[in-house]
Amino acid sequence: MAWFALARFARAMITILVVVGFAFIVLRLSGDPALEILSNDAPPEARDAFRSAFGLDQPIWVQFFDYMTRIAAGNLGNSMREGRNALAVVIERIPITLALSVPAFLINVVIGIPAGILAALHRNSLLDRGVMLGAVAGFTIPTFVLGLLLVLVFSVQLGWLPSGGARSWHHAILPVLTLGAGGAAVLARYTRSAMLEVLGQPYIRTAHVKGVPWRLVVYRHALPNAAIPMVTIIGFMLGQLIAGAVLVESVFAWPGVGRLLVASVVSRDLPVVQCVLFLIAVTMVTSNLLVDLLYGLLDPRIRRGGQA
Amino acid sequence: MKGALLLAEGLAKAYPLRGGLFARRSQILAVNGVSVSLNKGETLGLVGESGCGKSTLGRLLLGLEKPDAGCVTFDNEVMPSSKAAAWRRLRARMQLVYQDPLGALDARLSVAEQVGEPLVIHGIGGPAKRKARVLALLALVGLSEQHGARLPHELSGGQRQRVVLARALATSPDLLVCDEPISALDVSIQAQVINLFMDIQQKFGVAMIFISHDLRAIRQISQRIAVMYLGRIVEEGITDDILHAPLHPYTRALVSAVPEVRKPRARRTILAGDPPNPADRPDGCEFHPRCPVAMSTCSNLKPLLLGSGSRGRKVACHLAAANASQPLGAH
Amino acid sequence: MLQQSTSEALTSKPTSTRPRTPLLVHMALAYLAVFVTTAAVAQFIIPYDPAAIDLKARLSPPIGWGGSLAHPFGTDELGRDMLSRLVLSIQMSVSIGLGATGLGAMVGTSLGFIAAHLRGWIEQAILALIDFQATMPFLILALAVLAFIGNSLAVFVCLLALHGWERYARIARSLAISANAQGYASAVRQLGAHPLHVYWRHILPNVAATLIVSMTISFPEIILVESGLSFLGLGVQPPSTSLGAMVGYGRDYLARAPWVLMMPSLVISLMALSVSLIGDWLRDRFDGTLR
Numbered sequence A: 001m002a003w004f005a006l007a008r009f010a011r012a013m014i015t016i017l018v019v020v021g022f023a024f025i026v027l028r029l030s031g032d033p034a035l036e037i038l039s040n041d042a043p044p045e046a047r048d049a050f051r052s053a054f055g056l057d058q059p060i061w062v063q064f065f066d067y068m069t070r071i072a073a074g075n076l077g078n079s080m081r082e083g084r085n086a087l088a089v090v091i092e093r094i095p096i097t098l099a100l101s102v103p104a105f106l107i108n109v110v111i112g113i114p115a116g117i118l119a120a121l122h123r124n125s126l127l128d129r130g131v132m133l134g135a136v137a138g139f140t141i142p143t144f145v146l147g148l149l150l151v152l153v154f155s156v157q158l159g160w161l162p163s164g165g166a167r168s169w170h171h172a173i174l175p176v177l178t179l180g181a182g183g184a185a186v187l188a189r190y191t192r193s194a195m196l197e198v199l200g201q202p203y204i205r206t207a208h209v210k211g212v213p214w215r216l217v218v219y220r221h222a223l224p225n226a227a228i229p230m231v232t233i234i235g236f237m238l239g240q241l242i243a244g245a246v247l248v249e250s251v252f253a254w255p256g257v258g259r260l261l262v263a264s265v266v267s268r269d270l271p272v273v274q275c276v277l278f279l280i281a282v283t284m285v286t287s288n289l290l291v292d293l294l295y296g297l298l299d300p301r302i303r304r305g306g307q308a
Numbered sequence B: 001m002k003g004a005l006l007l008a009e010g011l012a013k014a015y016p017l018r019g020g021l022f023a024r025r026s027q028i029l030a031v032n033g034v035s036v037s038l039n040k041g042e043t044l045g046l047v048g049e050s051g052c053g054k055s056t057l058g059r060l061l062l063g064l065e066k067p068d069a070g071c072v073t074f075d076n077e078v079m080p081s082s083k084a085a086a087w088r089r090l091r092a093r094m095q096l097v098y099q100d101p102l103g104a105l106d107a108r109l110s111v112a113e114q115v116g117e118p119l120v121i122h123g124i125g126g127p128a129k130r131k132a133r134v135l136a137l138l139a140l141v142g143l144s145e146q147h148g149a150r151l152p153h154e155l156s157g158g159q160r161q162r163v164v165l166a167r168a169l170a171t172s173p174d175l176l177v178c179d180e181p182i183s184a185l186d187v188s189i190q191a192q193v194i195n196l197f198m199d200i201q202q203k204f205g206v207a208m209i210f211i212s213h214d215l216r217a218i219r220q221i222s223q224r225i226a227v228m229y230l231g232r233i234v235e236e237g238i239t240d241d242i243l244h245a246p247l248h249p250y251t252r253a254l255v256s257a258v259p260e261v262r263k264p265r266a267r268r269t270i271l272a273g274d275p276p277n278p279a280d281r282p283d284g285c286e287f288h289p290r291c292p293v294a295m296s297t298c299s300n301l302k303p304l305l306l307g308s309g310s311r312g313r314k315v316a317c318h319l320a321a322a323n324a325s326q327p328l329g330a331h
Numbered sequence C: 001m002l003q004q005s006t007s008e009a010l011t012s013k014p015t016s017t018r019p020r021t022p023l024l025v026h027m028a029l030a031y032l033a034v035f036v037t038t039a040a041v042a043q044f045i046i047p048y049d050p051a052a053i054d055l056k057a058r059l060s061p062p063i064g065w066g067g068s069l070a071h072p073f074g075t076d077e078l079g080r081d082m083l084s085r086l087v088l089s090i091q092m093s094v095s096i097g098l099g100a101t102g103l104g105a106m107v108g109t110s111l112g113f114i115a116a117h118l119r120g121w122i123e124q125a126i127l128a129l130i131d132f133q134a135t136m137p138f139l140i141l142a143l144a145v146l147a148f149i150g151n152s153l154a155v156f157v158c159l160l161a162l163h164g165w166e167r168y169a170r171i172a173r174s175l176a177i178s179a180n181a182q183g184y185a186s187a188v189r190q191l192g193a194h195p196l197h198v199y200w201r202h203i204l205p206n207v208a209a210t211l212i213v214s215m216t217i218s219f220p221e222i223i224l225v226e227s228g229l230s231f232l233g234l235g236v237q238p239p240s241t242s243l244g245a246m247v248g249y250g251r252d253y254l255a256r257a258p259w260v261l262m263m264p265s266l267v268i269s270l271m272a273l274s275v276s277l278i279g280d281w282l283r284d285r286f287d288g289t290l291r
Helices: A002-029 A031-036 A044-053 A059-070 A087-091 A094-121 A126-142 A143-157 A168-201 A201-208 A215-242 A244-249 A258-268 A269-299 A299-304 B056-063 B083-090 B112-121 B127-139 B159-169 B187-204 B215-221 B240-242 B249-256 B318-326 C002-010 C022-045 C082-120 C118-134 C138-149 C153-160 C167-183 C184-190 C193-231 C243-253 C259-287
Strands: B006-017 B028-037 B041-047 B069-074 B094-096 B175-179 B208-212 B224-229 B232-238
Touching: A002 A059, A031 B187, A031 C193, A044 B006, A087 A201, A087 A258, A087 A269, A094 A126, A094 A168, A094 A244, A126 A168, A126 C259, A143 A168, A143 B215, A143 C193, A143 C243, A143 C259, A168 A244, A201 A215, A201 A244, A201 B208, A201 C153, A215 A258, A215 A269, A244 A258, A244 A269, A244 B056, A244 C138, A244 C193, A258 A269, A258 C138, A269 A299, A269 C082, A269 C118, A269 C138, A269 C167, B028 B056, B028 B069, B028 B208, B028 B232, B041 B056, B041 B215, B056 B175, B069 C153, B094 B159, B112 B224, B127 C082, B187 B208, B187 B215, B208 B215, B208 C184, B215 B240, B224 B240, B232 B240, B232 B249, B232 B318, B232 C167, B318 C022, B318 C118, C002 C184, C022 C082, C082 C153, C082 C193, C082 C259, C138 C153, C138 C193, C153 C193, C167 C184, C167 C243, C184 C193, C193 C243, C193 C259, C243 C259
Parallel strands: B041 B208, B041 B224, B094 B175, B175 B208
Antiparallel strands: B006 B028, B006 B069, B224 B232
16 A cells, blocks of 8 residues: 555656646747737847846756746746735635635535435436436536526526625625536536446345345445545545636636636736646645545555556 | 578576565566577477467567577578567568467458458568469468458358468468467367468478477477477477487376377376476476476486487486486396 | 335346437437538528628627517627627537547547557656646646647647547557557567558557547537637637637627527537437447446
């Protein structure tokens, strides 16, 4: 297990390295931010000063090495727009995003999992079909379309809720609903198929045939075993807490990390974009790592077979 | 040994063995110091238990794998690396026939396309010539044009092996390495396919290395036989000599399992135990733990493959060497 | 009730399940057929030049909301015909989807084959890239690349091609490794074939079915990503238009002319829904494990 954990950890670190390299290459090679940030008629000396202030006049590998060193020191550079530490700019947005994504995640779990279990237990019933149709609709409608639809109904037509901004908890209702619906749909489908898979296993039939009451079979055997694959999808959703809200934040003008990213991309604020990328990479990699380790603990077969 | 078609000296090949995570890394010596020579048009039978390294030896001789030690020369030229274009060109002159013909054929291409593929690969002839050649090859192995239009899974096992053989013969190679070509077939088919191999040998004078665990199959087709045990050749000689006067106790055990050769009333020698783990070889003679006539020397000293008598006979056994050195009529 | 569902859950042969709402599947298939056909013949069916501005007919509603036959789907803020723009948007989205899917399959398959063929550290590097691609949310990567490299259509298609390449790479690599380990591929190599011959003529045809299934999954996903990016204003740029770009544009007229936004939204959602329904139906029919 120690070796398994170590191997997974090494892979996670490599992935983060690739992310940093990717971010660096794409963002640095693609143009001259000095021309973007300063107006076109800024004197050349001002541009040069700008470039040397941000180290943009150095050879690319020097810039990369500097960047790596700075990351190791926890310093990700200053935002070109705001002139403040980019990490600080990003970090102050995290709670704003979490204020959307955590309640949405709770909705996912509270609605998605029971709906999936019920659908699986009543396979092919009207309930099953209803849940599945709802689930398919829920995750095939793009989030930005769903969000705008809700705005149209609840803000424009009914006038009940604000259409954008983040001034009060009223403002959070529509974005949370939008985020929650899609996730709940995915989770319901996933839960249903995990349950069906387990219910089809011979040991479930055996338990049932041996005379164990069906309710007990479900609680004691089916649910715990179906929970193992669920770890993957729930871990993925936790990793998406920050990254998953880009479109929804844009629709509802919610000033979180996603909106910051879009704004920074538009204004080519390189340090902030890299910072967001890095932050998202760390959360995704960490959640994947935790899922892998948890999986290894829950299911010994994975631990033995998966270390090659 | 000038003029030999294929010459291999001191071949060795080890495969690393995946052990536990913190365990010592060990390896399997699949082939351990083997020398082989084969003349044009000659057939050498290679016999031994499964796992004795005979298939690995076949792959080494074809240059499919790089030996850890020793070297292979084909027609007086050193075998190129299997990544080189020269190696690929050499395939027109040496071919492999597989144990599992279904696995060796692409399930999605017709038989005729696959038989003609070596011609395409080596750029031999134009489309019309290739087509005629494919028909001739199919006829040679006893298949019709209709068979050529089929897919591999639509043929029987024996027919598939004929297809593989036809494909191997497409470029008129000088050497065929046949790796257990009949062991996957029904017993009733085996004889037919053996006969086919013998026909081809006579018609084309192609040299063959015929690998099998079954001495019965090998004795009909081979001029010479080499017996392998745990990565080494323990006895080698002309087929008749090996069959009628086996010197090595292991060969004797193998021969005694062939009913038609066994002398009347002779007891069948049954070997005790399994072949030892190739990753953990016994000291001295590899065969001594199972040998019915092992002496004390055998557990310490490794016997060398030495010439014994005339007609190219060689044997690696202390006892056989001792018997041979005794003056005639001493007993 | 519980007892009955039990017996159903326990009989896990697909034959025992009643055909699940084939009507919906038929509708989904019909919708997709219309969708793709529209894209193919777009130039011949549009009633108006989609760029033609008619300020007198600004924001005229579609039929059913008081609109006229002249503009059955209404007009936008500049009086441009919605139907024509919608048809062209569909064409754009489908073209981008097809191009990106094909390109992604090509790149991914090639990398998978390269990894399987060369092994060693090159394989490890490709595996690290696959890990990276699978770990990072695609939208985030796309955002980063797009705004910095620019907005030409070619760049956009190439970028979207990165979506899903790691799936093809994984599949191609594992199938090629298993083909190489024993069997027909090594047999052909042993005939003296160049590795390219082996991959092109033998391994690719043998893995094509799996890859094509992957492509049918990728195609709608790419259209959705394209829509999302175009909605943010970072994808297809005016004067070109795509479904997502239309939604983004219509957002400004949400209160006054909701149809500008609703039409393309409906088209995208129905497309994704149809693909999903058909996919589920196929899986239920062909997969014995009833997922």
